[in-house]
Amino acid sequence: MDDPATSARDLPGEALGAGVVKRPTRLADGRDLIYYDDPGTTLGPGRAVDARELGPRPETATMRRDVLTGDWVSVAAARQNRAFLPPAELDPLAPQTPTNPSEIPSQYDVAVFENKSPSFGPALAEALGDAPAGADAPRDLDDLVAPGLGRTRTSVGRCEVVCFSPEHSGSFGSLSRTRARTVIEAWADRTAALSALPGIEQVFPFENRGEAIGVTLPHPHGQIYAYPYITPRTTSLLASIDREGPDLFERILAFERAGERVILEGEHWTAFVPFAARWPIEIHLLPHRHVADFAATTDAERDELAPLYLRLLRGLDALYDSPTPYIAAWHQAPVHRGRDTARLHLQLTSPRRAADKLKFLAGSEAAMGAWIGDIPPESAAAKLREAVASIPEETL
Numbered sequence: 001m002d003d004p005a006t007s008a009r010d011l012p013g014e015a016l017g018a019g020v021v022k023r024p025t026r027l028a029d030g031r032d033l034i035y036y037d038d039p040g041t042t043l044g045p046g047r048a049v050d051a052r053e054l055g056p057r058p059e060t061a062t063m064r065r066d067v068l069t070g071d072w073v074s075v076a077a078a079r080q081n082r083a084f085l086p087p088a089e090l091d092p093l094a095p096q097t098p099t100n101p102s103e104i105p106s107q108y109d110v111a112v113f114e115n116k117s118p119s120f121g122p123a124l125a126e127a128l129g130d131a132p133a134g135a136d137a138p139r140d141l142d143d144l145v146a147p148g149l150g151r152t153r154t155s156v157g158r159c160e161v162v163c164f165s166p167e168h169s170g171s172f173g174s175l176s177r178t179r180a181r182t183v184i185e186a187w188a189d190r191t192a193a194l195s196a197l198p199g200i201e202q203v204f205p206f207e208n209r210g211e212a213i214g215v216t217l218p219h220p221h222g223q224i225y226a227y228p229y230i231t232p233r234t235t236s237l238l239a240s241i242d243r244e245g246p247d248l249f250e251r252i253l254a255f256e257r258a259g260e261r262v263i264l265e266g267e268h269w270t271a272f273v274p275f276a277a278r279w280p281i282e283i284h285l286l287p288h289r290h291v292a293d294f295a296a297t298t299d300a301e302r303d304e305l306a307p308l309y310l311r312l313l314r315g316l317d318a319l320y321d322s323p324t325p326y327i328a329a330w331h332q333a334p335v336h337r338g339r340d341t342a343r344l345h346l347q348l349t350s351p352r353r354a355a356d357k358l359k360f361l362a363g364s365e366a367a368m369g370a371w372i373g374d375i376p377p378e379s380a381a382a383k384l385r386e387a388v389a390s391i392p393e394e395t396l
Contacts, residue, residue, distance in 0.1 A: 031114035048106035060123040061155040120157025125199025170220035173313030192295040210325025249343040273381040280353035285346035293332035315388030
């Protein structure tokens with residue numbers, strides 16, 4: 001690999017909200033790479049060119065329909081080759097050096113790129129006209145629910161990696177307020193871009209944190225999946241809205257804000273432990289007005305979310321003497337359905353039920369989906385509220 005310092009070019013910039021600047025480019029194998037520069041960044045427009053010699057990308061995976069549940073399962077064998085807990089000097093999400101041929105060729109504040117071994121994609125629905133025989137993208141949502149044994153479709157879509165920082169370790173909660181705001185701007189920008197791609201039905205930003213969750217890279221990062229279907233969780237949500245009424249989220253928010261499970265409340269967002277929490281630690285964070293996805297949030301909502309979300313995550317870590325593993329799942333409305341009723345919200349969950357104990361999904365939960373809660377939601381909320389309140393304002 002060439003020394004990245006010897007090969008660079010200026011990238012055009014696009015101004016986004018909060019002073020963030022977007023600079024798109026491509027990796028050596030044609031994958032999209034987008035830099036998001038902090039407001040007031042010390043980085044200029046110059047970025048090193050990706051000079052690696054890379055082989056072809058893996059073929060797009062195939063989805064199989066589980067006729068018992070109606071769920072689609074993507075079989076992506078190329079993911080077996082992804083990195084697993086590499087040493088810091090071979091961090092694949094750090095800026096490239098002459099001795100580390102990582103995925104990002106230049107210094108950055110926040111960077112988003114297409115996953116090398118995705119669960120969905122790299123093909124998109126419109127690209128399959130010239131694909132090999134047998135390539136068959138979902139035709140529409142009705143096609144996905146049609147009956148029949150042995151049904152398959154091509155796993156069109158997009159999977160992206162969102163690098164929160166060039167540091168080798170950390171998580172969203174370890175970011176500065178400015179950097180957190182840049183990531184939120186990137187989430188909004190990518191949600192809009194991915195929603196516009198052909199064949200995409202839902203966009204899902206998330207962060208996995210901790211080896212107990214199955215994280216294979218300690219680098220501070222998250223991911224965004226763009227699915228060719230509406231996920232099972234959101235399908236159930238839309239059915240609940242049909243059953244309970246189109247104002248369901250508005251009523252949930254009023255119900256929780258009037259109760260004892262609220263953890264943190266701002267002008268635009270409220271965090272609470274839900275009434276029927278499944279996990280030992282489960283926090284939901286909702287905007288006060290109806291917002292379908294990140295792309296629909298206002299600057300004011302994004303500005304408040306940055307410190308509020310940091311406080312929430314740092315409070316989570318204040319519960320115990322060691323960092324708490326979690327999944328931070330940002331649920332967004334589907335691209336073409338339920339946008340007037342399904343509201344953007346965070347579901348933050350952790351299997352940690354004590355300092356040295358984890359909840360494992362066994363027979364009732366894993367096999368039957370019949371959950372048994374270990375900790376009363378009101379007790380969990382009281383502990384989380386105290387932990388969140390212990391975070392000094394000046395540190396955010």
